[in-house]
Amino acid sequence: MAKQNFVGLVVSQGKMSKTVKVRVQRKVYDSRIHKELIKRKDYLVHDEGEICKEGDIVRIESIPKISSRKAFAIAEIKVNKGQQFALYEELAKKRVIEIEQQKGVETEQNKSNLLETISRIEALRKLDDVAIAYQASNVSETEREKLLKEINDIKDKYKIKSWPSTQEILPLDINKEEIQLNEIEHRRKFMTYILDKFYEPEMSQKREEILSQLSTKPLKKNIAKNLLRKYVLKPENEIPFPY
Amino acid sequence: MFANSVRAFSTGRIVLRRAPVAPISSLVPGHPRYAAKLFIEAQNPKHAKSIRRKERKLQRRIIRDVNNLKKYDETNKPFEVDPVLGQGGFMERIKREVANQDTRLAGGFDREEFEALVYGAEKAALDKAKGSSVLHEATKLAEERKKRALMTILHLRNTSVADKKKLAVKLAREEFSRSEGDSGSPEVQAAVMTVKIHFGMDHVRANKKDHEFTQYIRQLVQQRQRILKYLKRVRPEDYYLTIARLGLTDDVITREFPMGRQYFEDYKVWGEKKLIKHSDKVKKKMEQVAALRKKVSDYHEVAKEKFVLYKNSRLEKEKKIELKKLAKEEARLARAKLAESSESGNTNTST
Secondary structure (H helix, E strand, C coil): CCCCCCEEEEEEEEEECCEEEEEEEEEEEECCCCEEEEEEEEEEEEECCCCCCCCCEEEEEEEEEEEEEEEEEEEEEEEEEEHHHHHHHHHHHHHHHHHHHHHHHHHHHHHHHEEEEEEHHHHHHHHHHHHHHHHHHCHHHHHHHHHHHHHHHHHHHCCCCCCCCCCCCCCCCCHHHHHHHHHHHHHCCCCHHHHHCCHHHHHHHHHHEEEEECCCCCCCCCHHHHHHHHHCCCCCCCCCCCC | CHHHHHHHHCCCHHHCCCCCCHHHCCCCCCCHHHHHHHHHHCCCHHHHHEEEEEEEHHHHHHHHHHHHHHHHHCCCCCCCCCCCCCCHHHHHHHHHHHHHCEEHHHHEEEHHHHHHHHHHHHHHHHHCCCHHHHHHHHHHHHHHHHHHHHHHHCCHCCHHHHHHHHHHHHHHHHCCCCCCCCCHHHHHHHHHHHHHHHHHHHHHCCCCCHHHHHHHHHHHHHHHHHHHHHHHHCCHHHHHHHHHHHCCHHHHHCCCCCCCHHHHCCCCCCCCCCCCCCCHHHHHHHHHHHHHHHHHHHHHHHHHHHHHHHHHHHHHHHHHHHHHHHHHHHHHHHHHHHHHHHHHHHHHHCC
């Protein structure tokens, strides 16, 4: 005769050595109400390797009785949900340490960015002062040279071409959107040129690279072109040639 | 430990030949040390049988006590971390960030952006006042004053708690969002609730009688539990990552938790004060558990002592066996030497 077999859920583990509690459900027909009811029974089951975790679905098999309440042993683990959860928990702990480190680096970066901006503003203020001093009438020739040198030093350090300048010297968040919008407009204007350029033979490799990023499947000609157009219209994407 | 205690009591035969562990006067019947006394008196062979019966009884009682305590501890397990505030997690960093006066300003303004904008305004004003040096200086001074006034208005020191909370919620939302603009995923909701709970608990700590607000926090804690339970059901991997980031543990989410007086007392929210007056029944029960715990710890102690004695006796036995072996070996060597010398003597005489 085949050994008695049940499939059940591990509901308690780690409280008794080498023993888990397995809940087995079965349907029983109630003749009074003519309906199938669910009946539960908990078994204490032998788990020699102590591999089961709470939440696993296991098959249990009858064995010769080994203690007053234990007459079953784990035969196989059908769904190792509990073990997976334990694994996730472990992985999460490692991941949290990584995230915290990353956040620490980011805050440091923010701080250094701020310091850099402040020092840049200080330099610009100084540049103003020096420029005014340079233009004043009662300055000797040697002093003037000194001031000129100072001006040039600051200009070189922060890569300023002219002063007062039309270029953007301090990047502002409120300007960012406008710049992006301009970029989009510009690209839209030259769209046919950009797409033609992309379909030239020397750009084929670059084009394939971009398309493989956008889609894993092989694409039809028209769909590929449309995707490329969308790619071009995103201002954060760089175009590998001047237009 | 438990296994040791039983073994130590059952190997009482060793103790028979030894001095008692404690003076007899301190041994009260019913105390586990009574067992030792029994063993000592067992030198009278007349009582040997009844004593052995008593010993077995004692063993059974020990097993029962230890198991009862184990069961009690299993059903009355404390939470691994604070079920409301958790331990560690991202809130510490967020609180630091919200109080960070160097890089942050009130109203969600960025210090870097602020500096750049103020400089731009100053530059524009100076350009307008070009020509006279006096006008230049005056404009500069005015702009400096403006900047200082703005700094005072926007300084984090001069903001309300609500403003700080808003900033903290924003940071939490950005940190936990799955993609940009996500404000409704369970992770984000749980993180935002955690921020609210942490800020709310500061208020609860300061305002003990604000029962309405305490109830609000209680509801938030339950809501967080509910949404994280849902996350566990649908995306278990994300669930474990989220609770680890929030500084919570699985049992805090899955077990029942009423944020009642017991919690406020246990986690000393309002200091050391006792908040719950136990009924006589509960007091009695607690006393019983304490007594049981004491008893079991006594068992462990006795078992430890017995185990040391047992180990020593084993060592002594081994030593004796070793000595015997050595003596045998020596005797054998001596015999061999004797035989050799006599043999060489024989050969000498023959030559």
